[in-house]
Amino acid sequence: MVSESGSGANITRTPIDADNGTAVCVKGFTHTDNGLQERYAVIAGVGDKISVLGTPALIKDNLTTFTGNESFFYNKAGYDAKAYELVGDNNGDGDIFGVTLEAFANPADTNIAVDNYVVVNGSGKYVAQTSKPSASTYGFIGQIHSKFTNNFYTIVRIYVLKNEAVA
Secondary structure (H helix, E strand, O other): OEEEEOOHHHOEEEEOOEOOOOEEEEEEEEEOOOOOEEEEEEEOOOOOOOEEEOOOOOOOOOOOOHHHOHHHOOEOOOOOOOEEEOOOOOOOOOOEEEEEHHHEOOOOOOOOOOOOEEEEOOOOOEEEEOOOOOOOOOOEEEEEEEEEEOOOOEEEEEEEEEEOOOO
8 A cells, every 4th residue: 555646757655554444546566576566556536446455464463362353453554465356236246345434434424324325535435425426426336235233343335336437
């Protein structure tokens, strides 16, 4: 995960921390010293096709069970992370993915309800809304499929209606 600043040949890429579930836009690639190709991603903008960070938590050096809790896990700047491309609805077969309430810009928003729509706001967060978003403005459009709450988290499952970059 990187943030980009500047333009043209003067673009600077700075590694940043990111949580799983963050909406990213996979950009170009670089070559590593050992000849491998490494892709990089930035926080997805409103008109971008998105991928979702979803790196498995590998916490091997925790001192207590409490610090091993998945809520302490994040993708540290400068380390590789996995991102999954989402497929939009094509005759009822779009992907469904889940994120916690904390992945939303306002976790207390009453619009985070089944059948409402979801878009990204360009800050790495999701936004729920009652009216159907414009396909000519938003690259990603989802719809809340269901919600699941256990003792610690509420997972919001999002059905992907559209995931294509807006030209």
